Each structure stands twice: as structure tokens, then as C-alpha cells.
Amino acid sequence: MHERIVEILLLLMNELQANKQLGDIDVSSLARQGYTPTEISSAFSWLFDRLQNPQTPALKAGKADPLSHRMLHPAELSVLTPEGHGYLLQCHQLGLLSTSDMETVIERIMMAGFSSAGEEEVKSLIAGLLFDVDRTAGGSVPSLGPSDTIH
Template sequence: MQERIIDIIVYLLEEFRHHHTEENYSDLSKQLMSLGYTESEIHLAFSWIFNHLQSSGNGTGEEFSYGADSNRILHDVEKLFISAEAYGYLLQLRHLGILSDFDLETVIDRALAFGTSSIEIEDIKAITASLLFGSDSGNSWEGYFFQQGNNTVH
């Protein structure tokens, strides 16, 4: 489910970036529900975005960052394992502000630690979800729970 929330976050941030108008959030929710996402997934994605925007001004202790206009280039060895599509998706997550530069490096490190011959987009989504929503992050979903058969976040 967390990978689906990542998909929603990417969709919403792309909408916010490309359509500078103040789109109605309920219209965006309806669009997402028509794409097959549940109400709880959509609410969690909105919640993550708003929480992330509020905390983005706070110091996290992660002083590592690239220059504003720079892009992380994969080393030749990293290129052997991470597909071009997965790398492009990873750059999109960074460009949208979902991942910090430090997070980008963490995802690459975890991807290489998988030990598989090829890292694809779905692998990047899973790693990103565990990084953003896992217990080792400050954005844990601890405290939220889902009732079986219910789309309400408690």
C-alpha cells in the first residue's frame, strides 16, 4: 500500500507543479479515485505532503546536499544494477522534493544492497516507501491504523 501512496504523492506534486492554478482538492481526490486509489490512500498522501511542507523549513541535521542545479550521476558500477527507468524515477522523486539529496543517496545505497541483478521502478518505490514511512524515518505512520474493510484513517 505504501508504494501506492508514493504514486499518489508523485501524481499530486506533478499536478501542483504543472497546474499553477488552485485546483480543488476534492476534484483531485475524485480523479485519483477514478484511477482506482482508495480514499484512505489519498488522505494519507495529502497528509504526507502537508506535513512534509510544514517540516521542510526545519533543520533535520542532514546538511548534505548537492548544488541547486546539479544532478546526481550514477557511477558505472551503479549503472550496472539500476535501470535507466528506475534512475529517472529516482530523479523525479528528488526533483519533486519527495526525496532530499541525503535520501537519494540512501535509496541508491539500499538498492545496491538488494543484491539483485537489476533494480527497477517498483524496487525504487518499495525502498522509497520504507524510507519515508518506515519506523526509521521521522515520517512514520505509527499512530495511524486501518480497520479492515474501512477506508478511514484513525
């Protein structure tokens, strides 16, 4: 479920970078794309929590140094597929991941012993990183049941 929340977060971050307000985002389009109300509420809650704290590194990441890009080591290139690497870069450019978070994801890929890490594996690792209770500000991660919503 967290992977789908990350997908919604990417959509939301893309809208925010297009200068849309959070309240102007059409939630019904997310529902039409197959996301559940719980997933949508969780994504909005996660993002709102971070927007309340502008010092949150993950929401400043894409603006830190737009001209600097990390080059992958040949060993990393042999494991991380172009799709997986592209997804990781997209998360960073949209401000969802800091440079440090990107490094953490790459390290976890290499240490996990993947023979190939594509977009799905990267999504899973990013979701684990973003929703890690010990790491998040205030330690609050929305954990909603199937019928719960945030108003």
C-alpha cells in the same frame, strides 16, 4: 500499499509544482485511477504533515540545486535500470526526496544485491524510506485501515 501512496504523492507534488493549491486537487480523478480512499487519505495526510513543517528536507529537495545531477558509478549503472533511475530522479525533482534520500536509495539497492533494480524495486525502497517511523518528523506515519478516512 505504501508504493501506491508514493505514486499518489508524486501526482500531488506535480500538481503543487504547477501552482495548484492542495485543496484544488481533484480527488475523484485519483479514485477513478483506481486508488482507494485510504491510500488517497494517507497520501494527503503525509503531505499535509510535511507542509506544516517547511524545514522538512524532502519538500525542499527539488529546489536545492536544479543544475546539479548525480552521475551514477558504472557498477550502479549495471544494476539500476533506466526506468528505475528515471523514477528516482523524478521523485527528487518533484521534491519528494532529498539528495541524501537519493543516496540512501542507491546505497540500499547496491547493498541488497539486486542483479537489476527497476522502477518497482525503486518504488518499494522509496516507500520504505518515506514511511520509516524512526526517520519521520514527529514519528507519526498515518496507518489507516481499509475503512478509515482522514477528514
